[in-house]
Amino acid sequence: MSDILTRESVVAAGSATTRDEAVREVGRLLVQAGAVHEGYLDAMLQREQTVSTYMGNLLAIPHGTNDAKGEIVRSALAFVRYEHPIDWGGDDVRFALGIAGLDNEHLDILSRIAVLFADADDVQRLLHAADADAIFALLSEVNDDEDVDAREVTT
Numbered sequence: 001m002s003d004i005l006t007r008e009s010v011v012a013a014g015s016a017t018t019r020d021e022a023v024r025e026v027g028r029l030l031v032q033a034g035a036v037h038e039g040y041l042d043a044m045l046q047r048e049q050t051v052s053t054y055m056g057n058l059l060a061i062p063h064g065t066n067d068a069k070g071e072i073v074r075s076a077l078a079f080v081r082y083e084h085p086i087d088w089g090g091d092d093v094r095f096a097l098g099i100a101g102l103d104n105e106h107l108d109i110l111s112r113i114a115v116l117f118a119d120a121d122d123v124q125r126l127l128h129a130a131d132a133d134a135i136f137a138l139l140s141e142v143n144d145d146e147d148v149d150a151r152e153v154t155t
Helices: 019-032 039-050 066-071 105-118 120-128 132-143
Strands: 054-056 076-088 091-100
Touching: 019 039, 019 076, 019 091, 039 066, 054 105, 076 132, 091 105, 105 120, 120 132
Parallel strands: none
Antiparallel strands: 076 091
């Protein structure tokens, strides 16, 4: 899972101000990473129209519809943090985590992310991380195959 999230796919200060802009912003990172084709972005927006990808604790996980699986080249994550909350269908979002998963790899990825975002202290560490490098360090600990506690990373 070491190449699922790369440093280049982590943005500490996103520019989006609306939900759809945020979906496009995190989706473009997946395209730039070579993980998905452009058509995946449309599928991410379609998914959001049918069901919110808001997960709680300021996190949304935009992803494509089942029909867009052919647009996925490889499993990957992209992460954008926002300084100001984005209205995500009535919920505040400060983190957009774009995901593309081949086969069922996304289930393992999601379970690791869920552990991080279930802990309010970890969410605060992500909110206050100094820059994208610090955010990447916190997130990469969760995606590491070893059992490493993300709290060991200082921000």
